[in-house]
Amino acid sequence: MKIKGGIFEKEKIIRDNSQHAIEICSVFKCFGNVKAVNGLTFNVEYGEIFGLLGTNGAGKTTTIRMLTTLTKPTEGKLYVAGYSVDKNPVDVKRHIGVVPQQNNLERELTGKENLVLHALLHKMPKNVREQRIEELLSYVGLDDWADKRVQNYSGGMARRLLIARALVHNPPILFLDEPTIGLDPQTRRKIWDLIQLMNRAGVTVMLTTHYIEEAERLCHRVGIVDHGELVALGSPEELKTSLGNYCVEFLNKEGTERHFFPTRQEAYSYSEAYDCDTAIRRTNLEDVFVEVTGREEG
Ligand SMILES: Nc1ncnc2c1ncn2[C@@H]1O[C@H](COP(=O)(O)OP(=O)(O)OP(=O)(O)O)[C@@H](O)[C@H]1O
Secondary structure, eight states, X not given: OOOOTTTTOOOOOOOSSOOEEEEEEEEEEEETTEEEEEEEEEEEETTOEEEEEOOTTSSHHHHHXXXXXXXXXXXXEEEETTEETTTOHHHHHHHEEEEOSSOOSOTTSBHHHHHHHHHHHTTOOHHHHHHHHHHHHHHTTOXXXXXXXXXXXXXXXXXXXXXXXXXXXXXXXXXXXXXXXXXXXXXXXXHHHHHHHHHHTTOEEEEEESOHHHHHHHOSEEEEEETTEEXXXXXXXXXHHHHOSEEEEEEETXXXXXXXXXXXXXXXXXXXXXXXXXXXXXXXXXXXHHHHHSOSOO
């Protein structure tokens, strides 16, 4: 995958009085009796890769759908690029790219035609859009597939095309809902590289994931959501440190028991008191996830 110079050069964003790329202020979303989102408040800063991590049904997709103008909150306010999602949805749409969880590409069209269609929806002039599309197809490594129909693409290729499509109109903020769901490990790594390259080129990224490894490897900051509530927020390092950087782990009759300590020495002293086999290791984000949600997997 190649980065061509200048493809992420951005127009200057005129923001109201916001310093944040994304602001979520006391947001609730109910579907009947189900509180899909239950009082979320946090910001995403310009330049970040921010990950919303949670189990299935935690409220991640609903949050992305509200931020990207697809559904309205029951209560609360959302701002993207300084614009109110409620009052200025058209401005919000101009400033965002969205990679949905489901592949909604036009399968009968070629990769290039899909991008042209998106550019036309954003009223991009022909000379600008042609160059941009060529550059993006090369950027996501699909130049050789540009004129082939999407129905012949693999899952990983379709995901790369979805990312290219989201970037056609040069948005400063990109939302990705479960960007690597269902992909094999090699393709997943390629998508991670692509997200990191985009971010280095200046794009602010907010993604959802239920893969803890994805959040730990990719995200500058992570918000862990459970039953629609934010239960932890910080960089992976901050979250691990807050729990204790060293873990003593051993098996008892009920299952695996874990205890956390700030230093290896304290962990070692604790483990010495036990007769059974104990392991001392560095704390990881999965430990944080289990502690704050009470669940074993993302
Ligand atoms: N349109 C809808 N109508 C009714 N309930 C909904 C609707 N959309 C979401 N929900 C419910 O809201 C809760 C949160 O769903 P959401 O899709 O936001 O979770 P998620 O964290 O994105 O999970 P997943 O990874 O499975 O998509 C779930 O209980 C879900 O069943």
